[in-house]
Amino acid sequence: MNAQRKQRLTLVLMIIFGSGVAVALVAYALSQNINLFYSPSQISMGEAPADTRIRAGGIVVEGSIRRDPASLKVEFDITDYAHSTTVQYVGILPDLFREGQGIVAQGLLDQDGRLVASEVLAKHDENYMSPEVAAALAAAGEMPHMPPTAGKGY
């Protein structure tokens, strides 16, 4: 084997090794960290798995926010206007969280079908509705007040 071929062989071996390790790591990490999205209807029909982190989204039901007077614990319902799911969360809610706003919560379902959220997201524009929430509402046949033009953001 001459020098050039040897050099090429090393190169090829290194690339194969590198990408092999990478593929294995990627496959492993992806399998551990994918969060599927479920609508309140899907959750109430029992389609969402327990003990797995999921994302759920919907509109915060008017008058459903219940706060614990002594701590930052809060409970509220989200709905796709067909079914609703109760979300439990401890912590500070985002600025854009309010009744009637579309939000996405990430967390685990408990035995009673409540979502114990570790994260609550409301996107940074008041006109904005997450495509996931919008799709969930459309699927449930309810699309109450989509803004005429989607908000412009940077």
Add this chain to the structure above:
Amino acid sequence: MIPELGTFATILALCLTLILSTVPMIGAYTGNKLWVDYARPLAKGVFFFLSVAMLLLAYSFQTDDFSVMYVAQSSNYNLPWYYKISAIWGGHEGSLLLWVWIQAFWTLAVAVKSKDLPIEIVGRVLAVMGMITAAFLMFILFTSSPFERILPNPPAQGADLNPLLQDFGLIVHPPALYMGYVGLSVAFSFAIAALLSGRLDAAWARWSRPWTSVAWAFLTLGIALGSWWAYYELGWGGWWFWDPVENASLMPWLVATALLHSLAVTEKRGVFKSWTVLLAISAFCLSLLGTFLVRSGVLTSVHAFATDPERGVFILGMLVFVIGGSLLLYAIRAGSVKSESTFAVSSRESMILVNNIIFTVACAMVLIGTIYPLVMDSLDLGKISVGPPYFNALFVPMMSLMVIFLGISAFSRWKETPLQLYLSKLWLPAILSVVAAVITHWIYSQSIEPWVLLALVLSYWIVFTWGREFISRLRHRDNVIKGMTRQSRSYYGMMLAHLGVAIMIVGVAMVTIFVEHRDARMAPGDQIEFRGYTFIFDGAREVQGPNYISDMARVRVFRDGELYREMFPEKRLYTARGTVMTQVALQPGFTRDLYIAMGEELENGAWAMRLQFKPFVRWIWLGALFMTAGGLLAASDPRYRKQVKREAAQRQQVTE
């Protein structure tokens, strides 16, 4: 009248770019020097007209011309004047204009700074840059013109700039980031020009290097500014979210970093040539992909709200054309590229190859994590999201590995490096970095955190290996000062950038592991104590701002029983849009930040408060600043100009 002039200037710029992208290119092929010579004045013309367009848009903002739709959407009478400037790039249309203006600026810079390059190369490079500018100008004019009017009934008041963007961060972050993004088009254009001309040699790498360094430096700065801005503006205290839009800027950065190193090998040793070209192409294509992801509305993110399928299709078409075209050209031409030398398995060349592999693989991982949910969604396989754990699980080990090699490579030599040399030089830094890391960790905290310990070892590893290398350079000189002045600027640039990596690692590890936060319900008079600080909440009162009403809280911070600081976090209501925003109170410091954000108001004057203690968080951006400075310093090395001059002189002699 003014906005119409703006459209007119944009159209004129487009006409000039169309000439720029064809005439010099044809001239370079047919050997028509006159045609090639058109490239420089055309580049200047494009920059002039786009500057006019920018100024006219700025004028419309400053005069509150709400008949212009873009101004009405993202400005307001009550907006302070400096935000009326930054509002130019506060939305889709204007940020594209900024993009294309910066592209024109880079084109101009190449036209002016390339006096000593062969004219047919300059012509080709400028022509390729002209094509990119032309594509973006068409995109602006056909789908997203910032000069469009709302007539005959213009609104009396604008909708206001998104309050999130009313901040110093927005004034500086997009221009810096775009300078980086778009600057990669220079390396891309040089690569395409080299492929077209078939002259893919060390000289090509030497021309591209300073441009790539500058673009890389700006990209680093832009990403760091974005991270800093998100840290204090979003109210969560995070500095990196693995948000798709952040990933969109990180991917070109990773490839550009690989390119920067690979160019060094191509210049010095004449190997990796086709690989370097591929990196140059990929880096810019990833910038375009980033633009597509952000601008087409396929992503859910802070940055991408507007969903307009027409725009998405246009950018996608452009993306397919650029990536497909350049890769096709690469496939045709790269086969004929020959390496000019060989190297052994143990050599600086292989070290840089390892760097390249790690960075491209890391980029591929980020790409997969970013694209995967989009692919799944478009195939109707479910709506998923890939969270930060995925990225952290992959990125942290990759970068740790990279840092280990970064240390080893300090003693690598071109062509061949005996393994004994590595061993004889590396054992001392290895021991020292472990010892120093343990001591540092012990001083800071007695409870051992393995991740912090590892990070400190890696950080010291960079410092000690490169420090030793630096000292050994000086030892060959009889006078230390003289030895220090003898080293080139690009050498010091490299040292600065590598030191920046070491600094950043410390910041990332310390703030991730030792961060402490308290989310609490606080009534006036309540106090919370942690990390040696006592925070007393004195209640909130209403304050009137220029375009917002705010609930401003006062928090007194005590240390050792004495008043240390008063901090004033705010909850602002921006009246024009009715948007609520958290204004964080920060007490920055070299070794820690105190960070207070207000949550929502609870009953009886109590508020949900988030108090955070963030150790060494500033070091993350400090590291990035070191890298930026390093990149700029390396690019300013006079040797690039001297070398080019010498070559120009040689060519002169040959032709005479």
